[in-house]
Amino acid sequence: MNILYDERIDGELKSFEKSDIIADLQQSVPSLTLLHREEDLHPFECDGLAAYRVLPMLVALPETLDQVQTLLKRCHALGVPVVTRGAGTGLSGGALPLERGVLLVMSRFKKILAIDPDARVARLQPGVRNLAISEAAAPYGLYYAPDPSSQIACSIGGNVAENAGGVHCLKYGLTVHNVMRVDIITIEGERMTLGSEALDAPGFDLLALMNGSEGMLGVVTEITVKLLPKPETAKVLMASFDDVEKAGRAVGDIIAAGIIPGGLEMMDKLAIQAAEDFVKAGYPVEAEAILLCELDGVEADVDDDCQTVRKVLEEAGATNIQLARDEAERARFWAGRKNAFPAVGRMSPDYYCMDGTIPRRELPRVLKGIAALSQESGLPVANVFHAGDGNMHPLILFDANREGELALAEEVGGKILELCVAAGGSITGEHGVGREKINQMCSQFQADEISLFHALKAAFDPDGLLNPGKNIPTLARCAEFGAMHVHNNELPHPELPRF
């Protein structure tokens, strides 16, 4: 798709002179670091979705909340759009800058403000890295549960904005389930606390609304998360299958046995081979699919559950089942899965990662559909799958240097998402809509639902200055692009790239 903000369909933006805005902001927030020379702006031109790049007009790097507050007030008064960015690891272009907007970078707010082991909460600035929370909580035997694969680098503010997930969501939930309180600053520069350190707060659940709102409703300035006691033990079983469908059914059988694994991941042949080549995880390269099943909790229960799961896997037709013998082997099994994306990246100049979710029972049908799309387009697809919670990450392999292949990959990706929607699922499980999936929103939602989203947005940001062009498409966009997606199969020459 055309990644540039398109005023014709994304909505009009106010016109102004860059030099006037710089002068105004320098005068109203003199202590604020503002970058405006082209060479300084380049490092911020994209987030984790590196295929989409736009130079922002200005980059603001505040260090105090007063600076953020004044900056937002001025931008509101001037009608200047603001795109908020954390660590920039997002995969849906949610922090893609605007040519005529300010990029508000929150990465200097890195302090862990407090860890209270008795109340089991941590109070954090938005730039704190996800993994740093668990590291700081570890001395108390506690940790922060959501663990997106980018957890070394991604920051908690961005996790809230995207409602980030990870490999342990089925049992421990997404970000929204683990955040107790956020402080935000509105586009008008007001400070507001949502949620509480108690387990609920009066009024509407605006805290839930803020999670996953992709920087469209306010700027998150402080977060209180809950910490959990570290499970006493965690064990991993790896099962091989000669058939993807059998592996898919085994997932349902484990759940039917009354077990909620800490993690339940599936990889197909291409992903297994890529991971094995890359990290030598000890994966069976001849298998059509593997399941990794992590059971965690109290030692005695985990041992019982391991036996149950082993039996279920045997009955489901697993050709081989291995229990990681020690912590080193467990780490190796996971290393293959956690490095699946870069491993696939070694096989191909570029890859495009999708993030659809489906009811698990639809897995065989959707995998067949993906295989057909892969064959039709000639682009290989590796499948990595949070099987426990139905979240698929098909990786489409392509070469951006070949004429039209990026567009073809995007088209295949769009069709995969429509398969997910048709199966009763969603276009995004954890990566967010951002700019990337803005058109697919039109196949997931009806016009009246999209209108209601716009009404929600208008309650917080009536002028549409926070992250315009992301998350929720305009109805004009759906009229122009949405129809193409809904009726894709009826289009003549589906093989042609469409910009």
Next chain:
Amino acid sequence: MTETATLNADQDIADALCAQVGRAYAERTPLRIVGANTRGFYGLPVDGEPLEMAGHTGIVSYDPIELVVTVRAGTRISDLEDRLAENHQMLAFEPPRFGPASTIGGAVATGLSGPRRPWAGAVRDFVLGTRVINQEGKLLRFGGEVMKNVAGYDMSRLMVGAQGTLGVLTDISFKVLPQPAASHSLKLSLPLDAALNKLAELGRKPLPITAAAWHAGELFLRLEGGKSSVNATRERLGGEEISADLWRELRDLEHAFFTQNNDKALWRLSLPPNTPALPLDIAERDIFYDWAGSQRFIKTSLDADTLRKACQQAGGHATCYTPAALGGAQAPFTPLNPVVEKYHRQLKAQLDGHGIFNPGRLYAAF
């Protein structure tokens, strides 16, 4: 495969509900959304034409292997829980029932959760998707029947606890969980301070505790999980075994604490974990600690401001369960700070421009 419900009470009246909302919007007539009316006490009375939800019943789809159930709002909680129990599953948030007819729609609209809440999560944590009638009488769908879904704003969770003031909930999809394999309830004789210290200490360990309450010198605990861990923890904690009925009585406000000596107003205090006893003049027998101390029911004649100030200083809030007409506070819910209230009003104005959805139910002003 998805099973289709065959309950006698399986009835889809969404079209009629939409038509009534559409008329109310056109005529600007306020609606009072009502299921079994067992939660009428929880909030301000609404003056409006009844929108009867109790006839919108039945389980729309339930696939135990997916851990997802979709149910119409007027379905009785007991019918839903019975159906889940046939498959050894449950609603982990333990929705309170304030009468046998209590509906699941009312449970979601009020957003109240039972004793397992601090460990398992609240109602909103288990809501995956909803169907909602908007102000124009159109039936919209948000979220879905999948565990992870971050497409669009989380309208479904916003509906939880909004008591119908932002739209009418017609169908709800929940994440369900397997029932625990083993369960054991016990009590220990401990004074309050020692009990709170004990709870803080236990809370830092990965123990299978799923309910913790304290009242009148006794700490009550429920252990749930695998047989091995429940047995081991039981041996470690000792104490005297008690009936699990306590948790139901506490959940549904049917314990003698709630049903006897009701000359004072009943309040629910929600406080951060590990908050010590508040510096208020309340007799110990008039306090029932739940949620390991995070939820406290009190019976008091103290005025709302005194109570709320003490809660606020501790980082929490207070809700009055006794209606004003029966001597409770004029404002059942803690007033919002001005900025938060501004955004509540703007949200209400956007989603319910004519004020037809349960006006004044949460706060008199909107």
